[in-house]
Amino acid sequence: MSASTAATPPVDATDADVLLRVENVVKHFPVQSGKLFNRDPAVVHAVDGVSLSVRRGETLGLVGETGCGKSTLARCIVRLHDLTSGRVIFDGDDISTLPPRQMRPYRREMQMIFQDPYGSLNPRRRVGSIIGDPFAIHKTASGQERKRRVQEVMELVGLNPEHFNRFPAEFSGGQRQRIGVARALAFRPKLIVCDEPVSALDVSIQAQIINLLADLQAELGLTYIFIAHDLSVVRHVSNSVAVMYLGKVTEHAPVEQLWNHPRHPYTDALLSAVPLPDPNKSAQRERIILVGDVPSPIVPPSGCRFHPRCPKARQDCVDRDPELEPRLGDEPDHLAACHFPVEDGEDISKSRPSLAAADRIIETGLLGGS
Amino acid sequence: MALLEVDDLHVSFPTLDGVVQAVRGLSFQVDAGQTLGIVGESGSGKSVSTQTIMGLTRGARISGRAMFEGRDLLTMDRDELRTIRGAQIGMIFQDPLSSLHPYYKVGWQIVEMIREHDHQISKAKAHARAVELLTLVGIPQADRRVDDYPHQFSGGMRQRAMIAMAMALNPKLLIADEPTTALDVTVQAQVLQVIRNLQQEFGTAVILITHDLGVVADVADEVEVMYAGAVMEKADLQTTFYANHHPYTEGLLLSLPAYGGGDRERLHPIPGQPPSLINLPPGCPFHPRCPYVMDRCRTEVPPLAAVGTSATHLSACWLPHDVTARNEVRRKVVGEPLPAQADA
Numbered sequence: 209m210s211a212s213t214a215a216t217p218p219v220d221a222t223d224a225d226v227l228l229r230v231e232n233v234v235k236h237f238p239v240q241s242g243k244l245f246n247r248d249p250a251v252v253h254a255v256d257g258v259s260l261s262v263r264r265g266e267t268l269g270l271v272g273e274t275g276c277g278k279s280t281l282a283r284c285i286v287r288l289h290d291l292t293s294g295r296v297i298f299d300g301d302d303i304s305t306l307p308p309r310q311m312r313p314y315r316r317e318m319q320m321i322f323q324d325p326y327g328s329l330n331p332r333r334r335v336g337s338i339i340g341d342p343f344a345i346h347k348t349a350s351g352q353e354r355k356r357r358v359q360e361v362m363e364l365v366g367l368n369p370e371h372f373n374r375f376p377a378e379f380s381g382g383q384r385q386r387i388g389v390a391r392a393l394a395f396r397p398k399l400i401v402c403d404e405p406v407s408a409l410d411v412s413i414q415a416q417i418i419n420l421l422a423d424l425q426a427e428l429g430l431t432y433i434f435i436a437h438d439l440s441v442v443r444h445v446s447n448s449v450a451v452m453y454l455g456k457v458t459e460h461a462p463v464e465q466l467w468n469h470p471r472h473p474y475t476d477a478l479l480s481a482v483p484l485p486d487p488n489k490s491a492q493r494e495r496i497i498l499v500g501d502v503p504s505p506i507v508p509p510s511g512c513r514f515h516p517r518c519p520k521a522r523q524d525c526v527d528r529d530p531e532l533e534p535r536l537g538d539e540p541d542h543l544a545a546c547h548f549p550v551e552d553g554e555d556i557s558k559s560r561p562s563l564a565a566a567d568r569i570i571e572t573g574l575l576g577g578s
Numbered sequence: 579m580a581l582l583e584v585d586d587l588h589v590s591f592p593t594l595d596g597v598v599q600a601v602r603g604l605s606f607q608v609d610a611g612q613t614l615g616i617v618g619e620s621g622s623g624k625s626v627s628t629q630t631i632m633g634l635t636r637g638a639r640i641s642g643r644a645m646f647e648g649r650d651l652l653t654m655d656r657d658e659l660r661t662i663r664g665a666q667i668g669m670i671f672q673d674p675l676s677s678l679h680p681y682y683k684v685g686w687q688i689v690e691m692i693r694e695h696d697h698q699i700s701k702a703k704a705h706a707r708a709v710e711l712l713t714l715v716g717i718p719q720a721d722r723r724v725d726d727y728p729h730q731f732s733g734g735m736r737q738r739a740m741i742a743m744a745m746a747l748n749p750k751l752l753i754a755d756e757p758t759t760a761l762d763v764t765v766q767a768q769v770l771q772v773i774r775n776l777q778q779e780f781g782t783a784v785i786l787i788t789h790d791l792g793v794v795a796d797v798a799d800e801v802e803v804m805y806a807g808a809v810m811e812k813a814d815l816q817t818t819f820y821a822n823h824h825p826y827t828e829g830l831l832l833s834l835p836a837y838g839g840g841d842r843e844r845l846h847p848i849p850g851q852p853p854s855l856i857n858l859p860p861g862c863p864f865h866p867r868c869p870y871v872m873d874r875c876r877t878e879v880p881p882l883a884a885v886g887t888s889a890t891h892l893s894a895c896w897l898p899h900d901v902t903a904r905n906e907v908r909r910k911v912v913g914e915p916l917p918a919q920a921d922a
Binding site: 478484 | 619733735762763764765767771790791792793794795796815820830831834844845847848849851
């Protein structure tokens with residue numbers, strides 16, 4: 209228990225408005241070492257002590273680069289992965305160690321929508337039967353009753369209920385994603401984790417699905433965790449956003465706070481790298497080009513994990529891991545894990561790290577990707 | 579004379595279900611040092627067109643002309659095309675992992691490419707050139723990394739290695755087909771920077787194929803918007819974003835989350851979905867999804883014609899080609915001007 213009290217959850221633990229609280233969640237994956245008697249095998253630090261919370265009816269955006277642990281975290285939340293340590297509190301109940309049988313009632317209330325509308329639907333089964341799966345698994349409706357409820361949910365997501373007997377191949381990418389949404393909605397869950405729900409879709413279709421998700425949220429009071437690498441989409445759908453880097457949350461704030469006053473240099477760099485569909489703004493903007501690649505999560509850097517690539521890094525960043533807390537007098541809901549947060553109006557695109565061994569650090573940062 | 583001039587290119591593939599009309603009458607030209615952005619969604623024919631120019635579409639029915647420095651690439655025999663492909667026209671593909679051979683060292687693959695086109699060069703010299711190229715595209719400690727295998731490179735490094743390979747023989751033209759789509763935004767920024775630097779240094783012409791209007795806004799000089807195998811609109815960068823004519827271009831921009839505002843308003847998607855390339859709708863291919871659709875659009879195919887008095891702004895649409903008249907219709911149908919325009 210001491211571990212979970214050490215990391216302060218971002219909001220009051222007694223707040224009844226909070227649907228989901230994640231406390232100090234750690235997920236390590238062992239890597240096969242090849243040595244027979246290796247007692248201490250290497251681990252991938254996929255998620256390394258993440259605390260956050262989502263309020264009812266709101267959307268939490270989860271952003272970060274490939275390999276930052278955002279999908280692993282999402283899978284830990286819905287318990288598709290078991291946690292290495294830490295707690296997941298859903299609707300006031302600690303579900304982090306529940307055995308499968310006791311987990312079942314919670315599974316109805318938390319669902320997931322996946323990225324690939326082609327890979328996530330069995331091509332040999334009819335759509336009605338795919339969407340009806342939750343009813344079959346939880347044995348809540350069968351026969352005509354099941355069909356009626358499936359058609360109801362198909363109508364809800366904008367599919368023609370008469371297409372009940374079609375195969376996934378007869379639908380376009382956007383419609384398939386609607387099938388995925390329908391399946392997730394079958395039990396009217398409280399929480400839906402959307403893992404890159406629109407990344408595989410064309411721009412004009414993306415907007416259709418985003419609108420659908422927004423309508424459903426308004427109608428059914430859903431809470432979303434929305435994972436996407438497209439930051440403009442995240443900004444559009446989210447109330448608050450958590451930025452992840454190498455298994456840790458670097459910044460967690462209401463969406464406008466994050467966009468207007470990014471405190472962590474990584475957030476700043478990430479936002480400045482988003483291509484703007486507006487040539488004039490794009491030309492005016494100072495872009496922060498980060499050096500190197502994301503280091504290996506098997507041996508993450510000491511101190512602040514971003515320090516090898518950070519334009520503001522100093523010796524402190526190598527030595528001490530910064531706490532996730534309000535910086536520079538920000539509101540209590542704007543948290544950043546940085547010793548030297550970015551001030552309003554500061555341009556870090558020209559900054560260089562003032563580390564004694566800066567060269568070596570940059571070099572190791574660049575080599576970290578291998 | 580333009581470096582590459584494509585004129586009325588048609589590409590179709592006979593299949594069991596019928597003939598897929600992938601490209602229907604594409605024309606464009608690129609000059610040295612210029613970047614042409616080709617934008618379109620999946621199935622718009624943007625990749626097929628450049629692959630055809632490079633002789634990479636087997637089994638296709640092809641007509642039209644693609645003049646590269648006065649010689650037609652489409653009628654050239656295979657051996658002649660080989661001397662141009664790679665050496666004078668470099669190519670970068672979307673997926674850097676599957677474009678590199680996993681079994682050979684990165685450096686070896688670049689060396690092979692150099693020696694294929696330059697039979698005089700010694701192995702040692704070609705190797706030194708490979709190191710130089712990897713340094714140029716920002717691979718750290720290139721003298722060591724040159725002997726790595728592709729799996730030892732990260733995604734961004736692989737794409738940079740692909741660029742190094744494409745630039746190995748100082749091509750006059752670089753065709754980049756979705757070069758950053760598989761990459762994270764921070765890596766995307768690095769890769770676009772590399773392409774821009776190389777272009778400035780060597781005056782290379784670039785054709786950038788992408789679905790991402792943000793990337794286009796960042797690097798293109800001229801933009802062609804494709805839909806269902808044909809060009810809908812062609813204009814310079816500013817016109818495309820702030821004074822476009824074609825409803826499809828407008829619809830693409832309107833469907834993006836308004837970046838500047840950051841509000842939680844509803845998005846404005848284009849209704850429906852792209853047509854099948856086997857059964858194209860009669861008239862304008864966009865008419866089933868177009869908010870401005872008129873009777874004429876359903877029967878007659880609009881020609882690509884000049885907008886207003888401009889000679890470079892072309893649009894294939896029956897809406898008035900007079901700018902003020904078009905804006906009046908725009909106001910009536912979709913309301914105020916484009917979101918991007920508002921704060922420009």
